Amino acid sequence: xxxxxxxxxxxxxxxxxxxxxxxxxxxxxxxxxxxxxxxxxxxxxxxxxxxxxxxxxxxxxxxxxxxxxxxxxxxxxxxxxxxxxxxxxxxxxxxxx
Numbered sequence: 342x343x344x345x346x347x348x349x350x351x352x353x354x355x356x357x358x359x360x361x362x363x364x365x366x367x368x369x370x371x372x373x374x375x376x377x378x379x380x381x382x383x384x385x386x387x388x389x390x391x392x393x394x395x396x397x398x399x400x401x402x403x404x405x406x407x408x409x410x411x412x413x414x415x416x417x418x419x420x421x422x423x424x425x426x427x428x429x430x431x432x433x434x435x436x437x438x
Contacts, residue, residue: 377430378431380427381431388421388424391416392416392420396413
């Protein structure tokens with residue numbers, strides 16, 4: 342402990358600034374994580390909606406023409422891989438934990 346009052350005041354101010362920076366950094370990280378989760382939820386919702394639409398179109402074509410080739414599986418698999426990559430990025434698995 343320092344006996345000089347001025348040096349104690351400087352240490353106190355530096356400690357307060359350090360604490361404020363740490364709190365600001367934690368707040369920013371929490372906002373970033375929240376935005377990433379929201380982005381993933383939007384991505385997943387659109388994925389489900391579009392895939393349901395594609396299956397419905399395929400079903401209508403299949404019912405009308407009798408062709409049964411499930412072409413929608415290509416979009417499901419391709420976009421599903423992108424969604425899985427987005428999930429791992431949001432959950433932090435790509436950055437080591």
